[in-house]
Amino acid sequence: MCGIVGYIGTQAATEILLAGLEKLEYRGYDSAGIATIWEGEVNCIRAKGKLHNLRSKLELVESPSQIGIGHTRWATHGKPEERNAHPHMDATLRIAVVQNGIIENYRELREELKAKGYVFRSDTDTEVIPHLIAESLKNLPSPTLATSPSPFFEAVRQVVGKLQGAFAIAVLSADFPDELIAIRQQAPLVIGFGQGEFFCASDTPAIVSYTRAVLPLDNGEMARLTPLGVEVYDFAGIRLKKQPRLLNLSPTMVEKQGFKHFMLKEIYEQPGVVRASLDAYFKADWTAANAEGSPVNLNIDGEIFSDLEQIQIVACGTSWHAALVGKYLLEQLAGIPTQVQYASEFRYAPSPITANTLTIGVTQSGETADTLAALAMEKERRQGKEAKYQVRLLGITNRPESSLGHMVPRIINTLAGIEIGVAATKTFIAQLMAFYALAVDLAYRQKTVTPEKLEYIINGLRQIPKEIEATLESQEKLTELLAHDFAETTDFIFLGRGINFPIALEGALKLKEISYIHAEGYPAGEMKHGPIALLDAKVPVVAIAVPGSVYEKVISNSQEAKARDSRLIGVTPIEDGEAAEIFNDLLPIANVDELLSPILTVIPLQLLAYHIAARRGLDVDQPRNLAKSVTVE
Ligand code: M6R
Secondary structure: OOEEEEEEOOOOHHHHHHHHHHHHHHHOOOEEEEEEEEOOEEEEEEEEOOHHHHHHHHOOOOOOOOEEEEEEEOOOOOOOOHHHOOOEEOOOOOEEEEEEEEEOOHHHHHHHHHHOOOOOOOOOOOOHHHHHHHHHHHOOOOOOOOOOOOHHHHHHHHHHOOOOEEEEEEEEEOOOOOOEEEEEEEOOOEEEEOOOOEEEEOOHHHOOOOOOEEEEOOOOEEEEEEOOEEEEEEOOOOEEOOOOEEOOOOHHHHOOOOOOOHHHHHHHOHHHHHHHHHHHHEOOOOOHHHOOOOOEOOOOOHHHHOOOOEEEEEEOHHHHHHHHHHHHHHHHOOOOOEEEEEHHHHOOOOOOOOOOEEEEEEOOOOOOHHHHHHHHHHHHHHOOOOHHHHHOEEEEEOOOOOHHHHHOOOEEEOOOOOOOOOOOOHHHHHHHHHHHHHHHHHHHHHOOOOHHHHHHHHHHHHHHHHHHHHHHHHHHHHHHHHHHHHOOOOEEEEEEOHHHHHHHHHHHHHHHHHHOOEEEEEEHHHHHHOHHHHOOOOOOEEEEOOOOOOHHHHHHHHHHHHOOOOOEEEEEOOOOHHHHHHOOEEEEOOOOOHHHOHHHHHHHHHHHHHHHHHHOOOOOOOOOOOOOOOOOO
């Protein structure tokens, strides 16, 4: 939540900062602001609402400044008003600060500062930082420590030692116009190296148009950016030797490429995501007849999988839905009892573990505060126990360079590429693919399934990309037409059973988060235990009916909804017989094995949500109140 960016170099900073913030807007868009240094003064401009409001304001200001910091906000402390927008400044308006995260002890710091006569202009936790730096500069011994590169750096370093919480910060001062200080403590921050210009940002898309040489800071590190280069220190002020690496990301990957919205582009990228996952996870030459070793290559040492008795998965939102599909696969294929927990609940009431329990954290961003905290807690409670406990932690993430990647040594990288739309689509499909690979691998290790069955599953998976392509082609128009009918609908119900129950949840989540229509997902068999009371002609029901263990049951449950006058939309490969009679509308998919069906059934639901939101004229990529990375509890 919140995006920060900083620039120091030879070009005009304002446009670079704005372009960077545009790429970070997915992290929050309640307000935006930038601070630059020009003619010995800090020039700070802020605006409530989205970045275009800030742009309009900046058109009136001319500043060829070559240093600056910027921020796009997701409000935590203080309403989304201009006075709470970042950057925040000290009393003399010489120091400007942007922050992503939360300063947990800000109340006591604020009281201490107030007692010294400091006056606060905002309700934010961040405003304590510029005041503390000003105070620290005042009290700095002269001359400053010989080991410190500059008084400004030293003052900032001393303040960082007083801050508690998870944060990334960028600071500049009109009195030190050739320095920009960037700090990371449990919130992402990457440094970019250009030709005579240097950057810092919450995420790489903000700087990829200027440089691909990047250095992600680790927790407890701070960087001093000057026109001459970048120095990295730890919080004790010890200089560290660090080398940038080359980013595997091109500027076009973070463009819409002709699509109206990032979400639509990302929906269409899903066949490619499945192909990339198949290539990476499954051995091309493995066959049942030649079943030497696992068909899966996850690059994880087998130690964490030996004698597994139980798996517990922690995640939030869409990742939690992917984990529910994972549970089905892990239990039904590999025979391992699996629990899926909301990370925010698990942290305060963890299930008991044994030495043979594997804990998996799933987070596309790798920055979700609840998931990270749950894993940190899990890591801690395993410490001091025998080695078996300690190795059984696994992360599944789309951003291996994230905080999760730093925290958990064993990671399955999902291969979605960067996702910009706030509503997760292709990262969900990528997570499903990771679970298919993990379940097949464990089924092989546990010998719960014959090699022939594994080969059948893998061959089925290999057909999926072209089935998604066909679904996209056939559903684009159909879902757009349906969206026309449902643009004014206020409630929706999604039904699924078995492996498609999580898809019903995901369909409902997609719809509510981007169209603001109330939607609920239920296991179809549960309807009669209460929720059926909600149904009438005004409440459409989307039912996922895939041939297999629960097809007849879902059809019966759909009948029950129909009897209450609901308009029924069927996501199903069966277009005739009973299905044709019951469903008012069909969203047909290919007839694949039930076990593989979630990768297909979710596609029409993503498209339906997209078209309804677009039809309602809503901001599909940046829905209200949301942010892509939820880095607060
Ligand atoms: O980055 P994560 O996968 O940990 O994010 C978890 C949720 O915040 C996320 O899935 C959220 O629910 C999305 N907006 C869903 O589209």
